[in-house]
Amino acid sequence: MSTPLLSHEERWFASRLALSLKAGVPLLQALSLLQEEATEVNPALGAEVSAVRRRFEAGQPLKVALAESTRLSAPLLCVLCYAGEVSGRLGEAFARAEEYATRELEAWAGGEPNEVGNLQLWLRRAGLMLGGGVPLLQTLEVSVEGDVPERLREAVLFVGEAVRSGSTLSAALAEHVDVFPPTVRGMVRAGERSGTLDEVALQTAEHLHAGVPLPAAGKGSAKTTSVGEPAPDADGAGAWEAAIRRLDEMLLAALDAGATDLPLQPGRSESRARMRVDGVLRAAGVISSTDHLRYVNWLKARAGLALPRRAEPNRGAARLRLGQHDRRCRVSTYPTLYGEAVALRFHRAVDPAVEALEQPDALPPLGLRADQAAIVDLLLRQPNGILLVAGPAGSGRTTMLHCLARAVAGRGAAVFAVEEAVEAELPGIRQVKLEPELGLDIVNALRAANRQDPALLVLGVPPDEGAWPLVVEMANTGHYVMLPWQAQDAAAALLEATRAIGDPVLAAGTLVGATAQRLVRRPCPACAAERELTDLERDQVPAGHPLLQCPLTVESRGCEECGYSGTAGRYAIFETARVEGHVRRQMSGDSTGEALRLRLREAGVSSLRWEALLRVAAQQLTVTEALRATPADGAGTV
Numbered sequence: 264m265s266t267p268l269l270s271h272e273e274r275w276f277a278s279r280l281a282l283s284l285k286a287g288v289p290l291l292q293a294l295s296l297l298q299e300e301a302t303e304v305n306p307a308l309g310a311e312v313s314a315v316r317r318r319f320e321a322g323q324p325l326k327v328a329l330a331e332s333t334r335l336s337a338p339l340l341c342v343l344c345y346a347g348e349v350s351g352r353l354g355e356a357f358a359r360a361e362e363y364a365t366r367e368l369e370a371w372a373g374g375e376p377n378e379v380g381n382l383q384l385w386l387r388r389a390g391l392m393l394g395g396g397v398p399l400l401q402t403l404e405v406s407v408e409g410d411v412p413e414r415l416r417e418a419v420l421f422v423g424e425a426v427r428s429g430s431t432l433s434a435a436l437a438e439h440v441d442v443f444p445p446t447v448r449g450m451v452r453a454g455e456r457s458g459t460l461d462e463v464a465l466q467t468a469e470h471l472h473a474g475v476p477l478p479a480a481g482k483g484s485a486k487t488t489s490v491g492e493p494a495p496d497a498d499g500a501g502a503w504e505a506a507i508r509r510l511d512e513m514l515l516a517a518l519d520a521g522a523t524d525l526p527l528q529p530g531r532s533e534s535r536a537r538m539r540v541d542g543v544l545r546a547a548g549v550i551s552s553t554d555h556l557r558y559v560n561w562l563k564a565r566a567g568l569a570l571p572r573r574a575e576p577n578r579g580a581a582r583l584r585l586g587q588h589d590r591r592c593r594v595s596t597y598p599t600l601y602g603e604a605v606a607l608r609f610h611r612a613v614d615p616a617v618e619a620l621e622q623p624d625a626l627p628p629l630g631l632r633a634d635q636a637a638i639v640d641l642l643l644r645q646p647n648g649i650l651l652v653a654g655p656a657g658s659g660r661t662t663m664l665h666c667l668a669r670a671v672a673g674r675g676a677a678v679f680a681v682e683e684a685v686e687a688e689l690p691g692i693r694q695v696k697l698e699p700e701l702g703l704d705i706v707n708a709l710r711a712a713n714r715q716d717p718a719l720l721v722l723g724v725p726p727d728e729g730a731w732p733l734v735v736e737m738a739n740t741g742h743y744v745m746l747p748w749q750a751q752d753a754a755a756a757l758l759e760a761t762r763a764i765g766d767p768v769l770a771a772g773t774l775v776g777a778t779a780q781r782l783v784r785r786p787c788p789a790c791a792a793e794r795e796l797t798d799l800e801r802d803q804v805p806a807g808h809p810l811l812q813c814p815l816t817v818e819s820r821g822c823e824e825c826g827y828s829g830t831a832g833r834y835a836i837f838e839t840a841r842v843e844g845h846v847r848r849q850m851s852g853d854s855t856g857e858a859l860r861l862r863l864r865e866a867g868v869s870s871l872r873w874e875a876l877l878r879v880a881a882q883q884l885t886v887t888e889a890l891r892a893t894p895a896d897g898a899g900t901v
């Protein structure tokens with residue numbers, strides 16, 4: 264493989280087109296931009312892009328328009344383009360093509376690839392194509408185009424024939440043990456079973472890249488292996504596979520239990536796995552040091568992290584498809600005294616209460632009282648302005664934002680979301696992922712969004728200093744903007760945002776409201792018992808609160824049903840504030856938090872503490888949890 268699958272020009276084309284498409288620029292317009300840019304530096308290429316654009320404009324699919332060109336017709340590009348057009352994710356497809364080409368060039372930096380290097384490049388090609396949605400047979404065919412060593416090409420084409428006639432990929436690979444070493448076959452088998460062949464191919468390539476000892480292939484033994492019944496591997500690939508099966512079982516158990524995190528911490532002689540359920544860590548198993556290393560390698564490779572980097576913290580993302588679950592997760596690793604620790608954070612809580620919050624038609628979202636829901640509904644019907652969704656980290660702000668965005672999109676309005684990481688796909692909403700290193704920072708993303716003229720713009724991260732003026736301008740020119748804010752309560756959020764905007768009068772006119780929220784743990788009903796509030800607890804209940812008339816709380820000590828945690832899922836409680844009347848006047852002046860809080864209470868907005876204690880009175884929350892999860896009221900009464 265000494266000639267790249269993509270030329271320099273094709274690489275440039277793929278990366279630029281991916282960037283524009285991801286920023287939300289329509290395809291035809293993106294091609295025009297590319298044509299302009301190319302013409303300046305390379306007129307011949309400019310003419311080529313122009314021809315592609317004209318053919319596309321005349322109604323040809325982009326794939327065909329590219330295939331007919333002379334400079335932009337690499338099979339890899341055309342095939343990924345086809346997959347992108349079919350899946351509607353053209354931007355992603357071109358990004359993949361570019362990513363592959365870059366990795367391929369990197370691989371060559373070390374000189375002509377050897378046999379292992381060639382295998383690695385091939386696996387990477389195949390993984391990217393499969394991941395881009397190219398069918399397996401087509402992948403096998405196209406992945407050996409270009410200057411592929413004869414032995415590898417022949418083996419892959421034979422494998423393609425076997426797959427075409429009904430063999431599994433791993434069984435077909437087993438027919439060519441002189442080309443595909445046992446580790447590769449073992450991992451492909453694991454990938455076939457879990458339905459993650461694309462990721463496994465990339466992961467195996469990474470494995471080879473990292474110089475993990477590759478057992479020599481037993482030449483000549485190929486024909487003794489019957490198709491469909493791969494012989495047990497004597498070299499450790501079988502043990503490897505068994506370890507991954509144990510890891511899968513552990514991950515599945517954690518997902519079934521509704522865990523949000525799964526840290527693996529190495530110790531002196533063995534390592535410890537724990538999982539976080541409803542915010543509490545519990546044991547998830549003890550792992551041998553050998554298995555720990557295998558788990559870390561596997562998870563790192565799945566997350567696209569370089570295996571040899573063990574002395575520094577790393578972060579990546581992976582997708583897990585296990586049992587009923589299909590979840591993205593963040594994978595972080597960090598060095599410890601006894602080796603590398605790894606922590607998984609699963610995106611999207613499986614918590615039924617939180618999941619209910621995500622139902623597109625669930626407005627009011629779960630946990631909003633009817634009067635609060637009416638306020639939120641009113642806030643969502645504003646034609647323009649900024650709504651703040653406040654809370655500390657881990658309070659479910661992103662979930663709330665998505666829920667509100669879906670409610671607005673459900674009414675047929677155009678919704679645009681700009682996010683740091685796309686954790687959940689939202690139907691009917693245009694999602695753009697920020698890529699600062701590619702030049703797609705928040706300001707550029709906002710400009711791209713502005714061109715689409717959405718009714719609602721959802722920001723997944725608070726604007727930085729440079730982006731605020733643009734956000735305020737959009738909010739005052741017919742767009743409605745929602746953004747998350749890290750703050751204790753609605754008053755703090757409104758005041759801090761006012762400071763960020765810089766002009767209190769402008770801020771009071773632009774901010775339409777703020778919600779604040781907390782996730783609280785529901786007491787397990789199976790082991791709940793009633794008790795009276797202690798004097799200390801009673802002192803923390805604000806005067807006039809209904810709980811004081813009957814100062815009882817439930818308490819769950821833990822039982823078999825709740826895994827001795829005393830809790831059964833979580834739900835959210837809210838503070839919902841509209842900016843109007845006295846509240847707006849207070850904000851326009853030089854307000855303190857206390858004064859603004861007082862105005863909100865006068866306007867009938869109850870505090871988070873007040874809300875939580877109402878849940879205690881309704882036996883939906885323990886007083887301990889209510890006092891733990893909410894800030895004390897300065898203003899006291901509603």
Ligand SMILES: [Zn+2]
Nearest residue numbers: 787790822825
């Ligand atoms: Zn219980």
